[in-house]
Amino acid sequence: MNYIKLCGLLFFLGFLSGCFKDEGNYTYTELNPPQWIQDFSKTPEYISGWAGKGETMVFKGSRMFKWDTDSVTRAKEVRYEWKIAGVVIGDQLDMELPTDSVFQKLGLDAYTNSDAIWGTFTVIEKETGVSFPARLFVSIYSAFAPNDWFILSEDGNNTKFSAICRRIVTEQGKQKVVYVLKDNAYEEINGGKLPGKPVQLGMETARDISPSGACVVITDQVAYEVNIQNMEKVGEIKDQFLDGTPPNFMVSDLREKAPQTSGQESACTFVATVDGRVFYRVKSPNYLGGQYLSEPYVIDDRGYKITKFGHSKYGGVIPCYDEKNRRVVMATTWRDGGSFQGDNPPIWRTRMVPAKTHYGAPVSGFPEGTEVLYLTEKNHISWGYGGPKLLFTVYYNDPTMDNRTLVGDFSFSTQSETIFRTTFERWFYLPVRLDASSVFLVSANNRPSLNYNEKAMYRDFYTVGDKLYYLQRSTSYIESADQRKFMTFNATFPSKITALAYAFYQTDQIFVGCEDGSIYCYDINNIENPRLLFQKKLNGKISVVKQIGWHTSNHDWY
Numbered sequence: 100m101n102y103i104k105l106c107g108l109l110f111f112l113g114f115l116s117g118c119f120k121d122e123g124n125y126t127y128t129e130l131n132p133p134q135w136i137q138d139f140s141k142t143p144e145y146i147s148g149w150a151g152k153g154e155t156m157v158f159k160g161s162r163m164f165k166w167d168t169d170s171v172t173r174a175k176e177v178r179y180e181w182k183i184a185g186v187v188i189g190d191q192l193d194m195e196l197p198t199d200s201v202f203q204k205l206g207l208d209a210y211t212n213s214d215a216i217w218g219t220f221t222v223i224e225k226e227t228g229v230s231f232p233a234r235l236f237v238s239i240y241s242a243f244a245p246n247d248w249f250i251l252s253e254d255g256n257n258t259k260f261s262a263i264c265r266r267i268v269t270e271q272g273k274q275k276v277v278y279v280l281k282d283n284a285y286e287e288i289n290g291g292k293l294p295g296k297p298v299q300l301g302m303e304t305a306r307d308i309s310p311s312g313a314c315v316v317i318t319d320q321v322a323y324e325v326n327i328q329n330m331e332k333v334g335e336i337k338d339q340f341l342d343g344t345p346p347n348f349m350v351s352d353l354r355e356k357a358p359q360t361s362g363q364e365s366a367c368t369f370v371a372t373v374d375g376r377v378f379y380r381v382k383s384p385n386y387l388g389g390q391y392l393s394e395p396y397v398i399d400d401r402g403y404k405i406t407k408f409g410h411s412k413y414g415g416v417i418p419c420y421d422e423k424n425r426r427v428v429m430a431t432t433w434r435d436g437g438s439f440q441g442d443n444p445p446i447w448r449t450r451m452v453p454a455k456t457h458y459g460a461p462v463s464g465f466p467e468g469t470e471v472l473y474l475t476e477k478n479h480i481s482w483g484y485g486g487p488k489l490l491f492t493v494y495y496n497d498p499t500m501d502n503r504t505l506v507g508d509f510s511f512s513t514q515s516e517t518i519f520r521t522t523f524e525r526w527f528y529l530p531v532r533l534d535a536s537s538v539f540l541v542s543a544n545n546r547p548s549l550n551y552n553e554k555a556m557y558r559d560f561y562t563v564g565d566k567l568y569y570l571q572r573s574t575s576y577i578e579s580a581d582q583r584k585f586m587t588f589n590a591t592f593p594s595k596i597t598a599l600a601y602a603f604y605q606t607d608q609i610f611v612g613c614e615d616g617s618i619y620c621y622d623i624n625n626i627e628n629p630r631l632l633f634q635k636k637l638n639g640k641i642s643v644v645k646q647i648g649w650h651t652s653n654h655d656w657y
Contacts, residue, residue, distance in 0.1 A: 131173065132231050133164035133222050139233035144220065146235055147267060148198035150210065150329070151242030152287075156201055160192045160220050162272060163233055178225055183218035183237050202239055209310055210241040210328065213649075241311060241328035245648035248600070248610060249314065250618070251297035253639035258293035258318045260285030260330070263618070263635060278620070278633040285316075288330050295320030297642035299407075301353030302656065304366050307386035308333055311647065315353050322350035322370075327647055336370060339380070342393040349373040352407040356432050358384065359414035359652040365389075365447035367432045369396075375404030375422065379449050381432070398428065398451050409474030409491075412543050413656040416513060418474040418491055419451070425469055427454045427462040427493070429511055450516070458520040460493055460507025468498040472533055476543040477508065478556045482576040483521040487514035490524075494539065494561070496532065503528040506559075506570070523576050530585050531563055538562045540599035542606050545653040551624060555606035558626070560588070562596040567611065569626075589629055593617055600644040603655050608632065612641025 144163055148156030158181050166173045174192075181189045188204050189196065202210070218235035243249075248263040262281045267274055286292055295318030305313035309328040315336060316323045322336040336353070337344045352371040358364035370378045370391065377396045382389030401424050408430070409418035417430040429452045454463040465471065473494040484490050489511050496504055508524035511517070539562075542555035557572040566587065573582035590611075598612030609629075611619045616637040621629035645657050 130229065131166070131168060134167060135164045135233055136162070139163070139235075143217075143234040143236040145215075145238075146218075147238040147240065148201065149240045149242060149244060149264070149266065150198050150202060154198045154242070155195045156198050156239075157269070158189060158191075158194050158196070158220070159269075160222075163220060164222070176225055178223050180221045180223060180230075181218070181235075182221070183235065184216045198239060205239075207239070210244075211238050212240050212244055212311070213238070241309075243311075243328060243330055243647065245311070246602075246604075246646065248620075248644060248646050249300060250612070250637070250641060251300055251316065251643040252612075252616060252637045252641050253296055254283070254292075255639075256294075256296065258295060258297040258316065258642075259283050259637065259639060260293055260316055260325075261637060262330070263620075263633070278635075280635045282637060285325070285330055285332075289332050293318060293321070293323065298350075299352050300643045300645055301355070301368075302645065302647075303355050303368060304357050305386065307382075311649075314645075314647075315350075317350050317353060319349075322353070336391075339391050340378075340393045341390040345376070345378065345393055345395070347372075347374060354408035354411075354417050354430070355656075356417055356430065357414045357650070357656060364414075364434075365432065367447065367449055369408065369417065369430050369449075371405050371407060371419075373406065375406050377403075377405050377419075377430075377451070381447055381449065396449070396451055398453055401453075403428065403453075409476075410541065410543065411476040411656060412545065412652060413650040413654050414652045415476055415543070415656065416489060416511065418476065418493075420471045420474055421453065424453070425465040425467065427474065427491075427509070428452065429454070429516070431513065452516045454509075454518050456518050457509065458518070459524050459526040460495075460505070460509050462493065462507075462509050462518060465495065466497055466499045470496040470535070472496065472504065472535065472537060473539040475539070475541050477541065478543050478545055479572045480508070480521075480523045480525075480576050481574065483523055484510070487512050488519075488521075489513065492541070492559075494529075494533065496534075501528060502532055504531065504533045505529075525578055527580065527583065529561070529570070531568075533561060533563065536595075538596055538599050540601060540609070542601060542655050544603075544606060544655050549605060551605045551607035554626070555601065560599055560609070562599070565592045565595050565613070567592070567596055567599075586626075589627060590619070590621065590631075592619070598641045598644045600646060600657065601655065602646050603650070603657055604648060606655075610644050610646070612644050614640045616641060618644075 179192050215236045215238040218237050219232045221230050221232040223230045246265045250261045252259045262284050264279045266277050299317040301315040303313045309326045311327040323332050324334045351373045354369050356367040358366050365381050367381045378391050380389045380391040403421040404423040405419045411417050419428045421428050432447050457463040477490045477492045507526040510519050540560040544552045546552040559570040569586050571584040594613045594615040597614050600610040602608035609623050618635040620632045623629050
């Protein structure tokens with residue numbers, strides 16, 4: 100046995116010796132690889148582009164590497180290849196391509212937006228075929244993408260629909276954010292004007308129209324549904340009724356009760372008319388079907404007049420003011436069936452619940468002559484709310500009380516569908532009297548883990564002429580009068596303020612629009628010393644401003 104092992108060992112050593120003595124015909128070539136400026140396998144080169152006329156994507160390989168030897172000579176010895184998602188899109192060291200052509204070459208059926216796809220930029224030796232790849236991370240955004248701003252402004256007797264687009268550009272090797280004004284973009288894209296003066300811009304999830312949804316441009320003459328991603332008109336609200344357009348139909352406001360759970364809950368859209376009727380539609384969870392019912396909603400035998408909707412979170416209960424009965428009405432949806440195993444599939448139904456009692460602010464019946472200025476969901480009381488218990492605030496002028504605007508909280512339970520009391524609600528005067536021309540901006544966000552959002556929860560903006568003020572609330576669930584501060588925003592404006600908006604995701608930026616067409620955007624991380632991010636100018640009064648982007652049930656739905 101030992102003899103066999105010894106023979107095997109000697110054979111193995113002989114085999115190794117043969118390998119070491121192999122002097123076959125091999126040709127060795129010294130590699131001269133590009134010296135990458137960073138490890139692209141760990142930190143890929145990021146390239147982004149936006150769709151639309153005149154938009155391009157820049158592919159600049161020259162900034163990604165250098166040569167150890169003579170670069171001119173070496174450049175003649177190699178070729179280049181840009182490949183995205185397995186598709187070769189170019190062979191130049193540096194190139195600039197129309198974004199739309201790149202999108203078509205890749206055969207994509209949707210824009211990546213904030214997501215991205217992998218690619219490579221490869222330097223290939225012509226003689227040997229040896230390749231040196233660097234990884235890419237490529238995003239292709241729709242023409243109008245998350246973080247862009249939509250603007251409605253007056254254009255004589257028509258409406259101008261413009262956008263301010265946030266873009267990332269590279270200057271001197273460094274990336275920076277710039278803001279590009281696309282003045283009157285709607286007319287350029289659709290080839291026609293928007294008739295009538297601007298009234299409102301309603302937002303819809305509408306995944307059947309685009310992955311980013313749709314918006315409804317409301318003027319005093321029309322209500323057009325528009326694709327958010329490309330700003331193309333897709334229809335008119337008046338043509339979306341089951342049994343024909345209702346008589347004397349003129350939209351004054353539109354508000355969607357968005358689905359909080361995608362694919363499981365239906366989106367419900369409420370439409371208010373100039374004469375105070377409310378119509379609605381409910382789409383299926385996959386956004387199929389869903390025409391408006393041609394008969395207006397019936398609340399109770401008292402009738403109603405609702406011409407506009409209040410503010411809420413995405414998918415939240417929508418507060419409304421019934422002008423006829425001087426009461427608050429809560430618009431929402433509820434699920435009928437599907438709660439237990441064996442149930443029929445769930446059906447989502449609408450419900451508009453009038454306030455029947457009140458504590459503090461008289462939301463079940465304001466005094467005659469009351470002027471309700473603003474209704475909103477809120478989140479400034481840190482205890483006693485959450486789940487079915489919601490907090491709301493109303494700004495109003497009461498003719499029977501002091502000649503100043505009142506601010507009153509009220510609480511609503513989605514479980515019992517009633518007004519209830521926690522004893523923490525507040526009711527107080529502003530130091531001024533506001534009117535219908537005042538503009539309000541508040542946040543009901545439920546994201547206190549982010550410092551910016553937590554600050555916004557305790558701050559309400561309001562305007563008087565060309566002055567911007569804010570109410571700074573206490574962060575305590577019990578607030579005394581001396582803890583409440585009325586502050587002046589540290590900036591001046593050239594004319595009356597006519598529009599306000601938040602960057603909704605983090606509420607760390609505020610957008611101010613003015614009567615003379617001036618537009619300002621401020622970073623308000625330090626509210627006492629706001630930092631101007633950009634300033635633009637349109638030719639007419641700024642009426643509505645909203646930022647577009649992805650929402651969750653914890654975000655405001657402006």
